[in-house]
Amino acid sequence: MLEIIRIHNELLGTYGDRGNADVLKFRAGLRKIRARVTDISYLDPLPASGDIYLLGGAEDAAQLLSLTALRKGSILKKSADRGAVVVAICAGFQIIGNKYVTRDEEIKGLGLLDVVTTPGDKRLVGDIAIRSDLFALPLTGFENHSSVTTLGADAQPFGRVIEGNGNGLAGLDGAINKNVFGTYLHGPVLARNPEFADLLLERAVGSAIASVDDELALRYATWRRSLLK
Numbered sequence: 001m002l003e004i005i006r007i008h009n010e011l012l013g014t015y016g017d018r019g020n021a022d023v024l025k026f027r028a029g030l031r032k033i034r035a036r037v038t039d040i041s042y043l044d045p046l047p048a049s050g051d052i053y054l055l056g057g058a059e060d061a062a063q064l065l066s067l068t069a070l071r072k073g074s075i076l077k078k079s080a081d082r083g084a085v086v087v088a089i090c091a092g093f094q095i096i097g098n099k100y101v102t103r104d105e106e107i108k109g110l111g112l113l114d115v116v117t118t119p120g121d122k123r124l125v126g127d128i129a130i131r132s133d134l135f136a137l138p139l140t141g142f143e144n145h146s147s148v149t150t151l152g153a154d155a156q157p158f159g160r161v162i163e164g165n166g167n168g169l170a171g172l173d174g175a176i177n178k179n180v181f182g183t184y185l186h187g188p189v190l191a192r193n194p195e196f197a198d199l200l201l202e203r204a205v206g207s208a209i210a211s212v213d214d215e216l217a218l219r220y221a222t223w224r225r226s227l228l229k
Ligand code: GLN
Pocket: 015, 056, 057, 058, 059, 060, 063, 089, 090, 091, 092, 144, 145, 146, 147, 148
């Protein structure tokens, strides 16, 4: 049974990223891989048994509450270190970095990705498209944040920005380190880019998964291909 842990949706659910868990479960089911989504409140301990951990975007106060809860026991860091898949969107991405800075304070992150986030000078809102070496087609989503993120030496960018802002610096979006992924793409990103969901499933089960006929995703991909021109 593939265990998908949706972390603190009551805090990290502002931008609809909860759908990422449902897409993973659905696409696992297409391959007859049994999967279960477990919602974990910020009042509950984080299970150490997850195969995939998901974090979404949030308002600043909720972001801090979530980070404070996740510090207990360092379960997320230990899980990433043993190879569990972690996908963190926007505020979630900032939480799993080394630190983020608000207008009032500097906050130590969980240290899963070698990135630092600082306040930007404007809000970055709108459609975003990126090109990642992991995928043949561009990934699309929407972004809504004001902070900007800088990568350290141990983080690779998730993608290069074609349209929009992403990390807000150097034309890059997100960061990756082994099975840990951070990005600014809401959407939910896995609904809009199902091959990203499939890559995560492959990483979680540790082997290639069968391709599936997916008429809707194919039609959408035709449009995404046009972004390359
Ligand atoms: N509060 C963070 C920022 O504005 C994250 C916002 C979000 O998760 N969409 O940078």
